[in-house]
Amino acid sequence: NLPEVTWHMKPIIVVALEDEAASVPEAFQILLTGIGKVNAAMVLTRALAEAAAPPSFILNIGSCGGHQIARNTLSWVTEFHQADMDVSPLGFAKGVTPLEDSIPPVLLPTGTKPQADLAEAACWTQDHFVTNASGAPKLFDMEAYALAKVAHSFDLPFGAIKYVTDDAGEGAAGDWTANLKDCKASLAALLDQLAART
Numbered sequence: 036n037l038p039e040v041t042w043h044m045k046p047i048i049v050v051a052l053e054d055e056a057a058s059v060p061e062a063f064q065i066l067l068t069g070i071g072k073v074n075a076a077m078v079l080t081r082a083l084a085e086a087a088a089p090p091s092f093i094l095n096i097g098s099c100g101g102h103q104i105a106r107n108t109l110s111w112v113t114e115f116h117q118a119d120m121d122v123s124p125l126g127f128a129k130g131v132t133p134l135e136d137s138i139p140p141v142l143l144p145t146g147t148k149p150q151a152d153l154a155e156a157a158c159w160t161q162d163h164f165v166t167n168a169s170g171a172p173k174l175f176d177m178e179a180y181a182l183a184k185v186a187h188s189f190d191l192p193f194g195a196i197k198y199v200t201d202d203a204g205e206g207a208a209g210d211w212t213a214n215l216k217d218c219k220a221s222l223a224a225l226l227d228q229l230a231a232r233t
Contacts, residue, residue, distance in 0.1 A: 045062070045064070045090075046063070046090060046091060046093055046194075047063070047064045047065075047066055047082075047090040047093055047094070048063045048065050048066070048094050048095075048096060048226070049065075049066045049079060049093055049094065049095045049096075049178075049182055050065065050066070050068070050095070050096055051069060051071075051097050051178050052067075052097065052098075053067065054219060055218075055222065057219060057223075058096070058218075058219045058220075058222040058226060059096075059222075059223075059226055060223070060226050060227055060230045063226065063230065064090070066078065066079065066082055068178060068182075070177055070178070071177050071178065072160060072161075072162055072178060072180065072181040075178035075181040076182070076184070076185050079181075079182055079185045079186075080185050080188075083185070083189050083191070089191060092191060092192035092193065092194070093186045093191055093192070093194075094193075094194050094195070094196065095178065095179055095182050095183075095193070095194070095195040095196075096195070096196050096222050096226070097176060097178070097197060097198070097218075098176075098198050098199075098200045098211065098214075099158065099174045099197040099198065099199060100164075100165050100168065100174065100176075100199070100203030100207055101156070101172075101173075101174050101175075101197075101199035101202060101203065102165075102168035102169070102170070102171075102172055102173050102174075102175070102204075103171070103172035103202075104154065104156055104173075104174065104202075105154070106199050106200065106201060106210065106214065107198075107199065107200075107217055108198070108199050109153055109196055109197070109198055109199075109222075109225060110153065110154045110155065110156045110174055110196070110198075110199060111149075111153040111154065111155050111156075111194070111196055112156065112157070112158045112174065112194070112195035112196070112197060113155045113156065114158065115157075115158055115160065115179055115180045115184075115195075116158070116159045116160065116180060117130055117159075117161075117180045117181075118130060118159040118160060118161035118175070118180075119160075119161045119162060130159070149196070149225065149229055150225070156172060156173060156174045157173050157174065158173070158174040158175070158179045158180070158195065158197060159173050159176075159180075160175075160176055160177060160178060160179050160180035160181060161177065164177075164208065165207065166203065166204060166205055166207045167204070167205075168202070168203035168204060175203050176197060179197070183195070196222070198217075198218040198221050198222055200214040200217075201214065
């Protein structure tokens, strides 16, 4: 049973990039992981194992691609999937790790979403930059699933807020670069609001 969470309890903010860390107000503790699932899992695991006391909860923020999701918007992640896991020849759905219980789709309690109007979407985490997305609407990043899994292993609530910089299509790389400044500004504005609640 996870503890109840409110924004009056300060989370640790986990980010992949220094540019994203620059969005975080001084009121919050920041953990910089670097890019990718391995770095994310390794850095967060070490930080939690060495912490004198665990954080109230963990919040991952950062940029992402968004297939069929409006660019330059913030999204609250409702499900975490490992897109690199594909054992479909053995009858498993893509994203499912065989012989393992999957992590809960979202670890923060219902109603914890920091803004009522934030869009909601599932996030697929993988170690490549997506430029050919298809299928249902979804977000793409490189760390969220790994972070959610580590948080789950430590019995800590976890949430993620992602800024959609690109459409995960052919022009995604250029759009990500062009929209990173707006990403930082939007995340900073939201975190300033959350800091005022603590």
